[in-house]
Amino acid sequence: MNGKRSIFLMSALCFGFAFLYVPIMLVIIYSFNEGKLVTVWAGFSTKWYVELFRDDAMIDAAWNSLRIGLMSATLALAIGTPAGLVMSRFGRFRGRTMFSGMIAAPLVMPDVITGLSLLLLFVTMEQLVGWPAGRGMTTIVIAHTTFCAAYVAVVVQSRLSGMDTSIEEAAMDLGAKPTKIFFLITLPMILPALMAGWLLSFTLSLDDLVISSFVAGPGSTTLPMKVFSSVRLGVSPEINALATLIIIAISVLIIIASILVMRSERQRARQVQEDTGIPG
Amino acid sequence: MSQGANQQDAQICVQTSQPWNDPDGVPFIRFEKVTKKFGDFYAVDDVSLDIYRHELFALLGGSGCGKTTLLRMLAGFEDPTEGKIYIDGVDMANVPPYERPTNMMFQSYALFPHMSVEKNVAFGLHQDGYSKSEIKERVADMLALVQMSKFATRKPHQLSGGQRQRVALARSLVKQPKVLLLDEPLGALDKKLREQTQFELVNIQEKLGTTFVMVTHDQEEAMTMASRIAVMNEGVIKQIGTPFELYEYPNSRFTANFLGQVNLIEGTLVDDDEKYAIIQSDDIGGEIYIDHAVQGHEGTTLWVALRPERLRLCTEKPENTTRNCFAGKVEDIGYLGGLSTYHVRLETGKRIRVSEPNTHRHNEPRYTWDDQVWVTWETGSASVLNQ
Amino acid sequence: MSDIKPTLKQRFDRWMIRHGRVLVIGLPYLWLFLFFLVPFLIVLKISFATAQYAQPPYSALFQWVDEGVNIAINFGNYLFLLSDSLYISAYLNSIRIAAISTVITLLIGYPMAYGIARAKGSTRNLLLMLVILPFWTSFLIRVYAWIGILDREGLINAALMGLHIISEPLIIRQTEVAVYIGIVYTYLPFMILPLYSTLEKMDGSLLEAALDLGCKPWKAFATITLPLSLPGILAGSLLVFIPAVGEFVIPELLGGPNTLMIGRTLWNEFFSNRDWPIASSVAIAMLIFLVVPIMYFQHIQGKTEDPGK
Numbered sequence: 023m024n025g026k027r028s029i030f031l032m033s034a035l036c037f038g039f040a041f042l043y044v045p046i047m048l049v050i051i052y053s054f055n056e057g058k059l060v061t062v063w064a065g066f067s068t069k070w071y072v073e074l075f076r077d078d079a080m081i082d083a084a085w086n087s088l089r090i091g092l093m094s095a096t097l098a099l100a101i102g103t104p105a106g107l108v109m110s111r112f113g114r115f116r117g118r119t120m121f122s123g124m125i126a127a128p129l130v131m132p133d134v135i136t137g138l139s140l141l142l143l144f145v146t147m148e149q150l151v152g153w154p155a156g157r158g159m160t161t162i163v164i165a166h167t168t169f170c171a172a173y174v175a176v177v178v179q180s181r182l183s184g185m186d187t188s189i190e191e192a193a194m195d196l197g198a199k200p201t202k203i204f205f206l207i208t209l210p211m212i213l214p215a216l217m218a219g220w221l222l223s224f225t226l227s228l229d230d231l232v233i234s235s236f237v238a239g240p241g242s243t244t245l246p247m248k249v250f251s252s253v254r255l256g257v258s259p260e261i262n263a264l265a266t267l268i269i270i271a272i273s274v275l276i277i278i279a280s281i282l283v284m285r286s287e288r289q290r291a292r293q294v295q296e297d298t299g300i301p302g
Numbered sequence: 303m304s305q306g307a308n309q310q311d312a313q314i315c316v317q318t319s320q321p322w323n324d325p326d327g328v329p330f331i332r333f334e335k336v337t338k339k340f341g342d343f344y345a346v347d348d349v350s351l352d353i354y355r356h357e358l359f360a361l362l363g364g365s366g367c368g369k370t371t372l373l374r375m376l377a378g379f380e381d382p383t384e385g386k387i388y389i390d391g392v393d394m395a396n397v398p399p400y401e402r403p404t405n406m407m408f409q410s411y412a413l414f415p416h417m418s419v420e421k422n423v424a425f426g427l428h429q430d431g432y433s434k435s436e437i438k439e440r441v442a443d444m445l446a447l448v449q450m451s452k453f454a455t456r457k458p459h460q461l462s463g464g465q466r467q468r469v470a471l472a473r474s475l476v477k478q479p480k481v482l483l484l485d486e487p488l489g490a491l492d493k494k495l496r497e498q499t500q501f502e503l504v505n506i507q508e509k510l511g512t513t514f515v516m517v518t519h520d521q522e523e524a525m526t527m528a529s530r531i532a533v534m535n536e537g538v539i540k541q542i543g544t545p546f547e548l549y550e551y552p553n554s555r556f557t558a559n560f561l562g563q564v565n566l567i568e569g570t571l572v573d574d575d576e577k578y579a580i581i582q583s584d585d586i587g588g589e590i591y592i593d594h595a596v597q598g599h600e601g602t603t604l605w606v607a608l609r610p611e612r613l614r615l616c617t618e619k620p621e622n623t624t625r626n627c628f629a630g631k632v633e634d635i636g637y638l639g640g641l642s643t644y645h646v647r648l649e650t651g652k653r654i655r656v657s658e659p660n661t662h663r664h665n666e667p668r669y670t671w672d673d674q675v676w677v678t679w680e681t682g683s684a685s686v687l688n689q
Numbered sequence: 690m691s692d693i694k695p696t697l698k699q700r701f702d703r704w705m706i707r708h709g710r711v712l713v714i715g716l717p718y719l720w721l722f723l724f725f726l727v728p729f730l731i732v733l734k735i736s737f738a739t740a741q742y743a744q745p746p747y748s749a750l751f752q753w754v755d756e757g758v759n760i761a762i763n764f765g766n767y768l769f770l771l772s773d774s775l776y777i778s779a780y781l782n783s784i785r786i787a788a789i790s791t792v793i794t795l796l797i798g799y800p801m802a803y804g805i806a807r808a809k810g811s812t813r814n815l816l817l818m819l820v821i822l823p824f825w826t827s828f829l830i831r832v833y834a835w836i837g838i839l840d841r842e843g844l845i846n847a848a849l850m851g852l853h854i855i856s857e858p859l860i861i862r863q864t865e866v867a868v869y870i871g872i873v874y875t876y877l878p879f880m881i882l883p884l885y886s887t888l889e890k891m892d893g894s895l896l897e898a899a900l901d902l903g904c905k906p907w908k909a910f911a912t913i914t915l916p917l918s919l920p921g922i923l924a925g926s927l928l929v930f931i932p933a934v935g936e937f938v939i940p941e942l943l944g945g946p947n948t949l950m951i952g953r954t955l956w957n958e959f960f961s962n963r964d965w966p967i968a969s970s971v972a973i974a975m976l977i978f979l980v981v982p983i984m985y986f987q988h989i990q991g992k993t994e995d996p997g998k
């Protein structure tokens with residue numbers, strides 16, 4: 023009876039992962055296709071990569087996206103970290119329900135609504151206070167920061183609520199002040215979460231199409247916007263090449279990050295062991 | 303519950319008859335050379351064990367010695383790597399847990415958190431397709447038995463640890479299984495509640511006549527409750543017997559140490575007669591006289607086990623006998639209320655533990671630190687162990 | 690004198706102790722308030738305006754006329770939404786497509802999450818990593834990947850025709866089926882992760898207890914595992930359903946011209962028709978429908994962060 027169940031689960035996992043990975047694999051494989059048609063394999067070639075790097079508009083859009091991603095992720099960290107801290111360590115305060123609502127809602131809010139509402143906000147602000155003047159990188163960064171901050175908050179918060187408060191309380195008991203505790207105790211503990219949060223924000227920002235389309239102005243075309251306008255017309259091998267590069271870059275980033283996190287976790291565990299004298 | 307009285311009579315009758323000593327007795331549960339390996343690790347190693355109907359059988363041993371694993375194989379959650387398990391003569395090899403005549407009370411209780419107390423208890427009966435009215439009646443009876451009727455509609459998280467334990471018991475008993483398996487049933491309770499519940503459990507067992515197989519690492523609990531005990535160590539059963547047998551006639555240093563306090567004295571067999579034996583011990587600095595034959599080769603190394611309460615202390619060297627009498631100095635005294643224990647350092651440097659009951663309130667302590675004393679015992683009090 | 694007067698650092702510490710809390714709450718609070726909450730009020734406001742050729746392309750709600758305020762609220766946009774069957778059917782379509790996709794995602798995701806939760810140690814970590822990885826790679830690219838597969842000249846048709854199973858290419862892209870595939874594919878990790886975390890936390894002895902009490906395995910699953918994983922099912926389903934209702938990219942790239950979804954309608958109103966007030970009222974109408982599921986999502990999200998409640 024146990025066998026039947028595990029066979030079922032095994033095949034579900036195999037099917038599921040095949041479903042998740044085969045399309046990506048195909049994109050990668052066909053990025054090396056000599057021919058222009060997706061269906062016909064015309065031999066191995068890297069010419070589409072060369073083509074891609076000659077496409078100045080594409081390169082410009084990529085630079086825009088990278089700059090926006092770096093700025094948004096960093097800002098999102100600055101705003102999301104205190105938010106996560108507040109959610110997990112500050113107990114009740116007036117307006118907590120609204121606060122948690124403003125953190126949870128961006129996670130599920132349809133992009134078209136977020137995009138439209140931010141655009142209308144920027145237009146209204148420009149009318150009222152004259153800032154931000156026009157739309158461009160600034161407005162995109164603000165928009166991305168807002169929804170990324172919610173993700174950072176959730177990541178930080180789940181990391182913090184997974185750890186008990188006794189370490190911080192012990193530090194407080196030994197006379198450390200709240201700010202000191204944050205920088206000496208809490209911050210190192212949530213460092214992996216911060217790294218994950220930053221990376222997540224960076225990739226989300228790099229990936230966003232809909233919100234950027236609403237709040238972008240002339241000259242601030244991002245990579246997804248560029249890709250979208252070309253993909254609309256159908257499959258192109260150049261996009262396959264770009265997709266491959268993005269997938270490889272992100273996978274490498276994630277793998278490096280998780281190795282770093284794992285190493286720091288192991289180090290922490292070792293330290294705890296040494297501190298408590300439990301042999302490993 | 304009208305047959306309760308009859309069953310109780312039958313139970314007493316069975317218990318006095320000791321089926322395990324009856325060569326024609328048919329075991330109800332039989333482990334035949336059962337081994338369980340996790341990877342390369344032997345959690346249970348070649349265990350053979352017979353348990354009889356109506357017994358309250360305890361598996362006793364330290365942490366990680368394989369008690370739970372043995373119980374889980376009986377319940378059907380683990381398959382033995384080797385060997386066979388029979389319940390009521392039926393080979394359990396291909397019988398899944400839901401078809402076995404056993405029910406288990408889990409170490410963590412495993413109450414279904416999304417169901418009320420009532421629903422938890424009724425769960426097993428629902429599986430067997432009893433009518434609604436019958437389920438209701440039996441659940442009510444069972445809750446009354448464990449004194450939980452008042453809490454029937456509560457959810458598990460609204461109960462105290464002791465109350466949860468009662469619900470878990472009721473849930474596992476309500477199907478009237480042939481065998482009830484209990485994994486450290488009282489582990490989560492404080493000492494007072496524990497002792498009270500031990501008696502309740504024994505009462506319930508006697509009332510229903512179910513065969514109980516209980517896991518515990520608390521030797522006192524095993525002694526008070528069990529008809530027989532199997533002492534386990536590292537996946538192996540070291541000894542099986544009634545509490546009396548295990549305490550008075552341990553077969554190894556492990557069991558002697560595991561049940562109660564003991565002084566172990568190493569020595570060499572120098573004289574073995576039909577009626578007596580003499581063991582020369584450098585440990586204690588003299589000869590130990592045993593009042594029965596040891597049946598060993600002269601010259602073999604043996605251990606003499608002496609319970610602290612079987613030893614006596616005197617200030618003067620006893621006159622009537624010269625046997626088993628050793629001088630020493632009181633080094634430490636522990637007052638435990640009902641009795642006091644004295645640690646006596648013999649001339650050889652060996653420490654011996656002696657306990658004496660405090661029978662009167664205003665007794666002056668008979669000995670104090672650094673008193674010169676003699677330790678002595680009756681020749682029949684010692685057990686001789688060869689392993 | 691100087692030892693009575695607090696140093697700058699001491700003064701800062703004291704100030705931090707008194708006001709630090711407010712500061713830490715204040716920064717994210719203000720940001721989210723300004724850039725997440727206020728915009729909705731503006732959308733609401735503009736949904737009552739009229740479109741006009743101007744910069745910005747809508748009429749003002751309040752106007753100073755002869756020392757008085759002239760309020761020009763225009764319900765016309767909403768009446769228009771109600772009167773034009775295009776919008777109503779776009780709504781119903783979105784909800785239907787999102788609901789069906791959510792159910793399919795659940796059916797695929799549940800056994801996967803269950804299998805991962807049952808796996809041991811390092812295998813489990815690897816499987817989890819494999820679920821998370823696509824979630825990090827570009828959404829747009831993952832949708833794009835399906836174009837090449839489902840297209841008229843795509844890989845499925847090429848393979849089936851190559852094997853002589855079909856003679857005419859199947860139309861898969863530009864149908865609703867393609868939209869289902871796209872949603873299920875891109876949102877699957879969002880379903881698996883919350884499911885996994887509830888299943889992983891579940892006490893294995895509960896299932897054993899059910900078996901022990903005579904319950905057959907599939908029934909034990911239905912009476913114990915399934916109800917206990919309900920929080921995960923709900924969280925995962927909401928994480929898929931809510932954004933799927935407003936999805937734009939997937940119906941645009943994989944759906945046909947007549948696969949109407951409300952996110953796409955909003956986009957077209959805004960970018961093609963440049964009718965901001967109508968786009969705003971479409972957004973508000975969508976929000977009204979989504980407010981209950983969003984609040985419910987926030988509620989269960991709140992419960993997981995503070996289990997003591």
Ligand SMILES: Nc1ncnc2c1ncn2[C@@H]1O[C@H](COP(=O)(O)OP(=O)(O)OP(=O)(O)O)[C@@H](O)[C@H]1O
Nearest residue numbers: 340343345363364365366367368369370371372519
């Ligand atoms: N599923 C398993 N996989 C690997 N090893 C296991 C498994 N279950 C038990 N073991 C090992 O088998 C040994 C016996 O375990 P068991 O649970 O039977 O101990 P126990 O006697 O019940 O201990 P305790 O009193 O602590 O409950 C332990 O060393 C344990 O680590």
Ligand SMILES: [Mg+2]
Nearest residue numbers: 369370409485
């Ligand atoms: Mg155990």
